[in-house]
Amino acid sequence: MIEGYVGRESVTAGEVLRLHVSTDAEEFRVRFHRLGRELAPMGESGPYPGVLTAPPPHPDGVPEHASPAADWEFPAYEFAVPEEWPPGIYLAHLVPGDERAARSVPVLGDDDIEGFAREFFVVRPRHPGSHGRILYKKSTFTRHAYNRSDNEGAVRDSNLYENPVYQEGGDGEPRGHKLSMRRPGGVIDLAWWDAPFIAWLERSGYAVEYCTDLDLHEDPHLLAPYDLLLSVGHDEYWSDAMRDQVAAYVSGGGNVAFLSANTCWWRVHLTDGNTAFVSDTDHRVGEDYPHLPATDLWWPPPPEGVGRPENTLTGVTFRNGGMWPGEWPGDRPREGYTVQHADHWVFEGTGLRDGGDGGPPDRLGAGTALIGYECDGAAFAYDEHGVARASGVDGTPESFLILGIYLLDPVHENFHHLKWGHWNCPEREPAITSPRAATMGIHTAGGTVFTAGTVDWPVVCGRELDAGVVRVTRNVLDRLSHRVTEEPGGSAGR
Template structure:
């Protein structure tokens, strides 16, 4: 059996590493690059497949012999984009063979003499479609938040927040270890989905953002696509493929929030290996914006893109850094069966930290959007409440689309959210709702069997008079 952490983000030990690819398929050989901060250190690598496994959380699939990790040179940020690309030599290789079932893995780097291990996330992709459900692991979001070497796409060095943001990288390299900032999106937003599916014996296929960008046809003919808890960075090829799939009858379950917020560009080498994610956030900084406006790395809802994600997801980004209660607004029997919930039922601490909301009527929000759960919250520094929404709609193709509206949806299924333990009544209800959703989404065009009923838009100020008002999140970010 394995012993991957399930409750805490582990951070990095004295020996760290990265792979030459975030994904693999059967028959692929991966290069492992290691560095030790304490001089030559003998380590063992172990491949842990994430699942339930009688509550253990992972299973040992493979382990290496002793490998020596040596201290490597740490690069300085390069060029105007402040790129941190480590160029460590190959310490060993891993052959992914038939003994590795497709799924989500952690490659553990464990010093033989003891001490804290480090972990490298890896997705072993499914070849072809074998299940009604395709999980898309958000490796671009892991990459964006990774601050190894002192910079992420959010922050760099600085004596205050403003300086730190100004010194961020514009390009995030894949050739470096994933630190605690990047790991948080893995451990809190992706692994809980995989554990949930395993806990209920639900088979699934799996891919990643970067793999989907390389081969958008992976979505063709899929029954249901499951998006994990924090899928913030999408490329144009991903977005186009998702819209085409929905319009072809593929169901989507967005089991998080702040999806499809920024457009990113994936840089690739001569072997088509993803090497970096580029996000400038401002069109004026993006050197390719004039030549190819459609790939400008800004928010999807902003010019020159003007593609509000609510047109696909159903809801749009609302606010960051809140925690509060969802209240049942409508109670479709197919979705709430077995929960004992009814209109007005309160699910304490059901939403956090980044949340989405129904948008006012307009050209982007689906006209038939049905609000299942809603709430309000007052974020730190705000003077007006923000709206939070979990919603569902059926597309003209018959596809069903569900949006959880909170990045905490998945981690609350096993009470591992940064904000603290989830009340049992809340986690139990969310678990049953998710099970009901997947049962309904086991067939394509689920919206034909379960059409949505339009819910009129209500402003957060009005709802705050009738619903509990959540407050600022007190746990870790993301």
């Protein structure tokens, strides 16, 4: 048995990475790989002496559980990251046993990214922006929220959703569910969303640098060297500082592509020297479920929430979208987005049309599971020509232009037993402001913000499952990676 985690999920090339490892083997080694066109081996380190460390007990007293709120305090092992390692997301594969045993363990390939005895980390360049003007933000806070700290043969079921730990706050501590970022758990989300999209980025020749949520939270100057910020996949948990810095970046002319959904749904408060965070969510508190008020929900006004609707930044919100029922990632309808404004530069070269010639509009991503697993939408109404236009009643910017839409309710009456994408939205917002619809669109606020409105956009693009999605992604990256500030008034360069 072997498991571990990194002390911090990003490191600058030439500096020291700290791995925290627990194992019942007398020794172990670490194999390093970089995600790119393929999973590339970068070297091996060790042997290191093995030490077995028990996980911290869960406050509920169930032996199989382990506390998601405590630092697991595994022994630390240091590794000097070579200065010549290029920026990227790296995988550390923990290999227990002596040299002979290690030789029997196959080197990981592209199909082996997901699994236990693995941990990922970001390598950042010594001179930010020197490698590329696109910054890819790995959604690490969201990853931790869902990390159950399981291992091979050990189902611990402990995170913000299963058996969470709640603190009442006070004495400088925030109230809410607490989660340590120093816990093991292996790799899941990286393999699903990030790996295929990163491979596509490198195959396509895009020069990209990387950061984590914590990097963005801590460094108010992080975004300055870049022209385009990417949010990819599932990007649910954001801090105030993250929000402030991205909003200021956009108002100063920086561009953002949200190739993600369920984006900026919960606020987090960093604690314990920024190794843990707290979020007052509606998750279980003892026998109380759901727990309300959940004051770290971004969109409701205080005291019921933060009062900063996420769609004022992104253009869309989970409360107007939804989540597919069933197991993740789940199967779902494959109709794709109904295209609007096909003359917009986002659709250049796709050959798609919007039905303006009297025929039916084309569907972007038709035949693929593009919509979902979770998706965001904008409140809208149809005009006299049957074109969906953002109403702005939910905080969506006036300049937001709907480029693609997928109606949820009329297609699937049982789309979700929770209205507006989350069960507590009807209680907080009883009047229906808009039909629910996954929404792709764009708006300007100094810089340009593009939103895909669905978590699986990077999967469809990265695996090149739909030529239209790939071309739209190219158009967005090519246009927005040069700080092209669009004309005011919502045209966004049409």
